Amino acid sequence: MKKELIFEGNEKRIYAVEDPHRVIFHYNDVIVAYNNVKRARLRGKGILTNKISAVLLGYLNGCGIPTHFIERLDDREQLCRKIEIIPLEVVVHNRMAGTLAAKLGVEDGFKPANTIVDLCYNNDELGDPLVNRDQAVALGLATYEELELILSMARRAGKLLTELFHKAGIELVDTKIEFGRASDTGEIIISDEISPDTCRLWDEKTQERLDKDRFRLDLGDVISAYTQVLERLESI
Numbered sequence: 001m002k003k004e005l006i007f008e009g010n011e012k013r014i015y016a017v018e019d020p021h022r023v024i025f026h027y028n029d030v031i032v033a034y035n036n037v038k039r040a041r042l043r044g045k046g047i048l049t050n051k052i053s054a055v056l057l058g059y060l061n062g063c064g065i066p067t068h069f070i071e072r073l074d075d076r077e078q079l080c081r082k083i084e085i086i087p088l089e090v091v092v093h094n095r096m097a098g099t100l101a102a103k104l105g106v107e108d109g110f111k112p113a114n115t116i117v118d119l120c121y122n123n124d125e126l127g128d129p130l131v132n133r134d135q136a137v138a139l140g141l142a143t144y145e146e147l148e149l150i151l152s153m154a155r156r157a158g159k160l161l162t163e164l165f166h167k168a169g170i171e172l173v174d175t176k177i178e179f180g181r182a183s184d185t186g187e188i189i190i191s192d193e194i195s196p197d198t199c200r201l202w203d204e205k206t207q208e209r210l211d212k213d214r215f216r217l218d219l220g221d222v223i224s225a226y227t228q229v230l231e232r233l234e235s236i
């Protein structure tokens with residue numbers, strides 16, 4: 001397939017293809033944390049995030065939540081629908097961990113009775129600040145109607161992913177979900193990746209961390225944790 005590089009990020013590259021409404025996502029081995037301050041190259045990481053993301057996005061598609069994912073092409077690439085980016089990050093928290101726990105002064109991993117959904121402005125220079133709906137509309141990021149849909153899709157996706165991971169003996173602690181407008185139809189769809197790079201995943205029995213926190217907190221064994229996530233998802 002003829003490809004033209006249109007975006008080069010830390011952890012992935014995006015290529016345009018002949019069909020103007022399709023792109024190819026290429027996952028590489030770079031891992032970054034703390035707004036790109038900490039970075040490394042971990043051999044094989046991109047293969048794992050590509051495969052895990054394909055499983056999770058394909059599962060959401062199958063559950064009737066549209067995502068940009070069409071099919072995995074090989075170890076590192078997947079064919080996706082082209083989108084217009086909506087610069088928001090929606091984080092669904094089943095537990096309070098990381099930044100949220102630190103900000104609100106609760107123990108890392110505190111489990112509230114309710115699910116928490118945070119809307120953030122995706123802007124690295126500003127550190128992805130929390131925004132409310134009025135602020136998001138004022139910035140022209142989305143309309144009120146689109147936000148309504150985005151938040152309800154994020155909640156449903158969070159619930160479905162929680163159920164799927166539970167079948168694999170993994171607890172979904174939190175997950176970050178991004179959205180875009182499909183370039184052909186304009187419909188709101190989930191975009192970008194969903195993987196241990198964008199979720200907190202704990203082993204249900206041991207509470208061992210199986211996600212990017214292994215890199216953030218220098219716990220080691222990042223690749224074997226990601227491999228475990230893939231193998232457990234593939235076994236259900």
Ligand code: C5P
Pocket residue numbers: 089091097098099100128174175176197198199200212
């Ligand atoms: O960093 P924080 O604790 O707010 O992250 C909450 C969740 O969102 C984590 O699973 C983290 O991996 C994910 N996240 C992300 N990309 C960001 C910020 C957070 O994938 N830019």
